[in-house]
Amino acid sequence: MIDYYGYITTMSWxxxxxxxxxxxxxxxxxxxxxxxxxxxxxxxxxxxFGLVPVIVDPDPADGGPPITVWESGAILLYLGEKTGQLIPSAPRERAEFYKWFFWIVGGYGGALGRSAGLNEEKRYRLFGGEAEYEQAVYDDFTEASRAAHATLDERLAGRDYIAGDYSMVDVAAMGSTVPYRLHGVADLSAFRNLSRWYDRVRARPAVERALALHKEEGHVLPDYYREALFDER
Incomplete structure (x- = not known):
């Protein structure tokens, strides 16, 4: 049985x-x-590096000693390759998968992560209380987040999923997208294609179970942050 170590973070999701x-x-x-x-x-x-998530697989495919994997993207690829699921096998589809997978993990997730939680109090702590500089940095982060949402929205035009069939690309993107209100997006419906994809993936039973995993721990968070983090409507 795999041991999973995580917390209430989008990467853990x-x-x-x-x-x-x-x-x-x-x-x-x-x-x-x-x-x-x-x-x-x-x-x-x-x-x-003292980060989450981490998994420890005691039963790797090669029959050797347990394998420890950290970094969310590495975990998704490891699990997909272990099971032969959620990663396409045909070379052309696989190439398309990898392009979007690494953009989601690095570009999309990075842009959203930098904007998350930059509320007034946190901005003050991060940037020393210089209001003009704080606002400029916050605006830059928020604009980058919205641009990333717009890129994914454009990609999803006429598509049910990001790279062909439902795959680890969608898994990675869903983990990052759930707390969109913390990323400077008040209403995801502003991105029609992305919103349609989000509703489809969010309704999957596996996604609901995964998001519920750490939900009780959210009581330590301020109400507004917890509600946005879990997209409680």
Whole structure:
């Protein structure tokens, strides 16, 4: 049984959605970031950077010792290759998959992540209380996030999923997209194609189970942040 280590983060959601979609048996372990558990010797032995998610697979395909995988994108590719699911096998489709997968993990996820949670209080802490500079940085982050949403919206025109059939590209994108209100997007319906895709993927039972995994831990967050993080409507 795979051991999964995560918390209430969009990157963790990517891993938990993949595990649920693939119906792989796993044990979930919460690494409470606010309590510093990610810096414990035990967790640093799993991931030297002290980040989540991490998985430990005691039954790898080669029959050797357990394999530890960190970085959400690496976890999705590892699980897809382990099971032969959610990654296309044909060379042309696989090439299209990889292009969009790495953009989602790096470009899209990066743009959204930089904008998340930059509320007034956090901006003050990050940028030293200089209001003009704070606002300029916040505006830059928000504009980059909206541009990334627009790019994905354009890609989804006339498509049900991002790269052919439902795949790890959609899993990765869903993990990042759920808290869109924290990314400077008040209403996802402004991006019609993206909104349609979001509703379709969000309704998948595996996605709902994955998002519920750490939901009880959200009580430590301010109400407005928790509601936006889980897209509670």
């Amino acid at each position: 990517r891993a938990s959605i993949a595990l649920e979609e693939l119906e792989l048996p796993y044990r979930a372990h919460s690494i409470v970031l606010g309590a510093g558990e990610q810096k414990s010797p035990e967790h640093l032995a799993r991931n030297p």
